[in-house]
Amino acid sequence: MTAHMMNRDKDRARDGDAFILVAVTDPVLHPEAVHVAAATTRPVIDLGEADDSGMRRHAHRAAAVLVDATTADALVGTRLPGKVFFLHTESSDIPWPKALACHAEQAFILPAQAPDILEALADLPVATTAATRGGGSAISVAFTGSCGGAGTSTTAALTARQAARRGHTVTLIDADPHSGGLDLLLGIEDVPGARWPDLMLTDTGGIDADDLRSALPHTSDGIGVLSAARSTVDDPFVLEDKQVTRIVDVLSTGGLTLLDLPRSHAGNLGDLTVVIVPAEIRPAAAGRALVQRLRARQAEHVILTRHRGWSGLEDEELARVLGHRPSAALPHIASLARRAETEGLPTKVPAGLRAATEAVLEHAGVG
Structure with a gap:
């Protein structure tokens, strides 16, 4: 074939x-x-x-x-x-x-x-x-960055916002075992609901996707968020790959699932992998290796360029390094970082970032 x-x-x-x-x-x-x-x-x-x-x-x-x-x-x-x-x-x-x-x-x-x-x-x-289910096709999209600070979590969360505005059932999963928590980024850290340590799954056979979603904390625009928990003591809980896989399996009956993944796991989960690459030399070199790995695995992927305010590469230079032209760019918006720190990401995606989130949803086949 x-x-x-x-x-x-x-x-x-x-x-x-x-x-x-x-x-x-x-x-x-x-x-x-x-x-x-x-x-x-x-x-x-x-x-x-x-x-x-x-x-x-x-x-x-x-x-x-x-x-x-x-x-x-x-x-x-x-x-x-x-x-x-x-x-x-x-x-x-x-x-x-x-x-x-x-x-x-x-x-x-x-x-x-x-x-x-x-x-x-x-x-x-x-x-x-x-x-054939009421919720439509189940689609999962994994987000990862070529380096730390690429804006992976923010991009995943804003894409979830954009999909929710379109009326989709959206679940956002924090799959990085060392994450500080996507609930903090979205300003729902005080909203009750299940976090990773509360699930302790051993099998998904008897779990219903709707029951799982209803147990999670939700944003004001209806996004179910599964994230890390914070404790004042040394928590023995360790997030393992099999737990993430089981949750994705449960959610595979319908709706849109977005995952914030560490780059070491890129290509393991998701119908589409979104790679965020800052327009800088070292992140671009790391991005090239990551993209080559995704190609070897025949994993569908799309690249977004991130401009962090000190970009050292022009678009053409970045495309040559990556061997692949990025689909959209993520401009630097200083006010967004401040707002995320004080009250969480805005419900409405900033105009400058909307094109990138739309590009991701289009590649994923989400109308």
Whole structure:
């Protein structure tokens, strides 16, 4: 399948078309799986060298997931809204314990049973499960910066504000274990509601997305915020990757989820990753490495330029360093920092920053 076909299918999948996720690494099975999926004429997202981060980004929105003995382990303990099909070669018997552990609906031997799996795939819905719910398609966007002080948290929060003004159900997640708390940035530190230490999740099977959102503190414009807690004693709680992943899984049934991620985790979560790069030499160099990593993972991403008042690179120079032209710029607004410190970010996104937040929402397919 060509890169052009893959990009087109990702666009269709993002628009709510029921897509098939191919997470098969066996060199014999992989071309057979892609061929079968493509024969359905549905959008196909092929993870290629399937890793856990790609599975996390797409599996919960897929109408069907095709796995093999290598990739099935990534779904153990996870219940997906779509169907899981386990694929195996004719060279040996199907490893049924693996197929059952990933909650596969059926197992097929390829290429011998290609007609059978095509028949099973023909019963898939026209739209993804999330897209048929009242809240619309579930979309997750991760924000990260190429360096500290890039404005990642502020940009994520303002994008949440802009989406809320459009009437979307928005949840903003503080996924940085060393964060001071997004609730402080939004001025809701005194609003009651669950913070990370209050959740202590071990499984998401019985958790409803609406129940989770209602338990969180909310801003005046309706944004649910999951952030760190502050204590006067040494708190033993440590935010772990699996906890963030579980919360994103819960919210995958609908609405818009925005994550403030440390750059070490970029590409692990989110249908789209927003990389914020200050127009300075060292942040740009770090941004290039980050963008290259996202490309290697086939993670959809968009770059925003940040001008912090002492930018050393012009737009053209920055584009050359990054190997990618930024989609929008974040100008420096001195009054915004002062206001965030004293009363939290404004409900209305400042005019100078509105274009950048609109660019993010457009790339994410959020109308």
